[in-house]
Amino acid sequence: MSDRRTLDALLERHGTTYAAEAGIRLRDTPQPLYQLLVLSDLLSARIRAGVAVAAARALFSHGLRTPRRMADATWQERVDALGEGGYRRYDERTATQLGDGALLLLDAYGGDLRRLRRKADGDVEAIRSGLRRFPGIGPAGADIFLREVQAVWPETAPYLDEKALQGAERLGLPTVPERLTRLAKDKDPAVLAAALVRGALDKG
Secondary structure, three states: OOHHHHHHHHHHHHOOOHHHHOOOOOOOOHHHHHHHHHHHHHHOOOOOHHHHHHHHHHHHHOOOOOHHHHHHOOHHHHHHHHHHOOOOOOHHHHHHHHHHHHHHHHHHHOOOHHHHHHHHOOOHHHHHHHHOOOOOOOHHHHHHHHHHHOOOOHHHOOOOOHHHHHHHHHOOOOOOHHHHHHHHOOOOHHHHHHHHHHHHHOOO
16 A cells, blocks of 8 residues: 555554644633643543543533633632543542643633744744643643644644654655655644544554
8 A cells, every 4th residue: 555545544544643632722812822731731631532532522521611610619629520531540639730821821821822832933842841831730631731722823733742643654655754754645644643643543
């Protein structure tokens, strides 16, 4: 199978971003960007991606869609919402991280991650460093956020991190980001990145 056919098959099977799966309509506005930060925190733990996505949906269904609502919720309310999504192994620690992270976002950026973006002034490493200030967002969480946010922050694209490139290698595709994006032609780079990560994780 040619690289193009392999990639087309991958995108057909796995061409959904994690944000979309979590019900986040990603735009360059404060609320969906914050929701992506929450999702990135949940996905970066050693837990199945499907459980992390379900936990994000549960948090949002309980109204915890903004940093103010997250900060105002009690720790137990956050724990209960995470548990409802099946996120039980790390629920207590993550409930604390989400509360502390919401307060940090409010204090440092007025609740708006676009201020972090403006401060970075097009420097992807500066964005990455800023993201890692948030509790629970380590290198993996920052990579997850950047893979997804490149759909609306074009200066970060193409963002194909080590996990995405593992998926490319597993499928016999090029492992140079520029070659992969050329091969994908007009596909959203966030969709490409998510599909490659799913390809790396898919045991089938």
